Amino acid sequence: MPGKEPHYAVSFAERYGSFSDSYFNASTALHRLGELIEDVESLKGIFDKVIPDERRWAPWVGAEIVSYYGVGYVTCLEWHARSRLRDLLTFKPEAAKVEDLRVVKEKIVIEMFTVKVNLASIVAAVTSVSSFEEYMNLFSRVLSAFDPKLDAWGALKTARPGTGKPWVEVQEFDELKGLYTSRNDLVHEIGITRVGHPISRDRLDPDEAHRLGELVQRTMLAIEASISAAVPSNFPNLLDNNGFRISEADWIEREIVDLESKIGKTTTALSDGLVEQDQYWNPSKAAAAEYIAKEKLFLERASVFHNRYVEMREPLKIALLKSRHQYLKSIIEMIGEVWEVDETPSSTPS
Incomplete structure (x- = not known):
């Protein structure tokens, strides 16, 4: 029908497929994450002056907005995964799976032709990354498309250059999983973790918010290091060791x-x-x-x-x-x- 809104996946693909909009990539996800980490660090400095440790309740019952940094972190992880799925399907179409096409119906195909967007962008737009397991499974798919022996879990366990330690410690995997759980609860539910007694509420304190941001950053950089080592030099949107986009x-x-x-x-x-x-x-x-x-x-x-x-x-x-x-x-x-x-x-x- 004339004037009817296009499918959301088609709108997404068109919005992030123009010459002037180059934000749907791993570099943007890392850049946004870096901004959030800097922001929470600045806010932490303010709270350290206004509400020093000795005057704080345990658990933290200060500004609840601090918890929403977790929402931003998960958004960066989701953007990271979906953008790399598009890169994979653009570079290596044979890596597509039958289930990737579940959304491609006659109406969407017609809309795709009308606005000139490709299938890889449509698939990325509809892919769900609502848990840490989904994030890791998607990146295992990307890596194994170039080397069947590689997976994302192994990438996080490899040694971080210059430290002799893994990018992500074993105990930190649960924290990454919990980040998704807290995010989902925060944006979808209003229960005891939101409006119950202060002791029962689920809130991030500024120190935790900052530490989790750096954990997410290490996670993404570890994945990118494995991608750079596994894919050809002309794979889309490759990053250098510091997470900056290679020209x-x-x-x-x-x-x-x-x-x-x-x-x-x-x-x-x-x-x-x-x-x-x-x-x-x-x-x-x-x-x-x-x-x-x-x-x-x-x-x-x-x-x-x-x-x-x-x-x-x-x-x-x-x-x-x-x-x-x-x-x-x-x-x-x-x-x-x-x-x-x-x-x-x-x-x-x-």
Whole structure:
């Protein structure tokens, strides 16, 4: 019916699939978590001055809003898991399962075509991550898609660099599970844990809220370390050791150099030795490099791309480089198909 609201999964996929909205990724989840940890640390400093330890009740009965940091932490875990599921299905469609398609009905397919969103985003939008077990099972799926011997539980037990200790201690697993339980109770129920006697209420004190935030951060970084070690270098949205996003543009530019080299060698090999190298390829390659350089200068200097709220230049630069990469890849694939030359590249930007 005209004017009817689209399916929520389609709306989600469209909202987080635009050029200007690059928030559906692991880097964003970690960034948001870092902000929450800094925030609770600042709030803790205020409470330490206003209500020092010797004047506090046990358990904590101060500002109940502190407990809601747990809601934010679980949201970051959920965002982390769902974004990596989308990355997996985008990069490796064969990793999809029949149950992933449970939501794809005729109405949704039509809406998908209308707004031009992909299936991977739809699946990520409807995937539930309502318990720590679901979070871990999803990441076990991601890791095992590249190495059947890997799972998320093992990733958390590996040694944290420079410490000699595991990323997450055995006793901390129960705390992570409990974080989901408390979150679900906090946002869905109003019982004795919310309005009963202060002794029976379930509240986070500032110290606990800060410590749990750092535990969640270690959990996410441990998962990311295992992902980086297991997946190819062109897997989407890879992070460095500190949890910062690795530049996709840098990777594509390196790939372009490799593809151009393959094309040069292939065209030379097919010239029957009449020339040292195809006389048209080098001028073409030089002209393309000059064009890309001028386009990058345009993106960097044009005032229209400088916006205090939205980063426009980086996604547009990636779009520019991807177009060149796809063209070069198509050349190699077509030459390989027609002339039966095995030079097809094995990697594709996300």
